Amino acid sequence: MESNILIEEVAHRLDALLPAEIQFLEQRDPFRFLISVILSAQTTDRIVNAVVRDLFAVFPTKQSLADATTAQVEQIIFPTGYYRNKAKHIIACAQALLDQDLPDTMEELVKLPGVGRKTASCVLGDIYGKPAIIVDTHFSRVVNRLGLVSSNDPVIVERQIRTMLAAQMQYRFSMTVNLFGRTTCHAKKPECEHCPLGDLCPSRDGFLKKSST
Numbered sequence: 001m002e003s004n005i006l007i008e009e010v011a012h013r014l015d016a017l018l019p020a021e022i023q024f025l026e027q028r029d030p031f032r033f034l035i036s037v038i039l040s041a042q043t044t045d046r047i048v049n050a051v052v053r054d055l056f057a058v059f060p061t062k063q064s065l066a067d068a069t070t071a072q073v074e075q076i077i078f079p080t081g082y083y084r085n086k087a088k089h090i091i092a093c094a095q096a097l098l099d100q101d102l103p104d105t106m107e108e109l110v111k112l113p114g115v116g117r118k119t120a121s122c123v124l125g126d127i128y129g130k131p132a133i134i135v136d137t138h139f140s141r142v143v144n145r146l147g148l149v150s151s152n153d154p155v156i157v158e159r160q161i162r163t164m165l166a167a168q169m170q171y172r173f174s175m176t177v178n179l180f181g182r183t184t185c186h187a188k189k190p191e192c193e194h195c196p197l198g199d200l201c202p203s204r205d206g207f208l209k210k211s212s213t
């Protein structure tokens with residue numbers, strides 16, 4: 001099957017199977033959402049959602065967060081890990097955005113402290129409803145196993161997927177693939193036996209053989 005036909009079939013099946021709304025982070029205000037995504041590196045969404053609630057209870061405005069000391073912020077965000085860098089970045093973002101709304105382009109977003117393409121894509125897709133492909137570990141694993149790409153470089157994965165899929169399908173595709181990776185196509189033991197994409201997946205037989213030995 002050609003790659004663009006395969007990816008559309010995967011997109012349609014996951015779209016039909018998975019919830020219409022997929023949101024891992026609960027904050028909806030653009031600035032608070034950005035801070036949540038920055039805090040989400042290397043931790044779980046459950047921890048981020050709880051920590052962000054605590055953070056904005058103490059620092060409810062951009063101004064108050066911009067004026068906070070790193071030690072004050074570190075103390076609150078400690079459970080998310082990498083708290084020293086994260087504290088610096090979120091205070092610097094608050095300072096950078098004091099007099100402006102959160103930008104809505106990739107070019108402007110990646111200029112903010114601690115904001116890379118993945119974080120920017122989350123903002124573009126989730127907050128602004130723009131085409132975006134969020135390449136995280138789950139997404140990358142699934143699209144590689146399905147043979148849609150053969151690279152672990154997030155920039156290459158994003159670029160290749162973008163060429164295969166219509167812009168309006170990209171964000172929904174990245175969210176459904178992400179959720180599918182978390183719930184079915186696990187890193188260690190993918191559930192290949194009952195996988196709804198099994199007939200499309202070139203990795204399935206290898207995993208089934210491995211699990212039967």
Ligand code: SF4
Binds near residue numbers: 186193197198203204
């Ligand atoms: S068949 Fe297995 S490896 Fe392929 S997508 Fe499904 S769960 Fe993942």
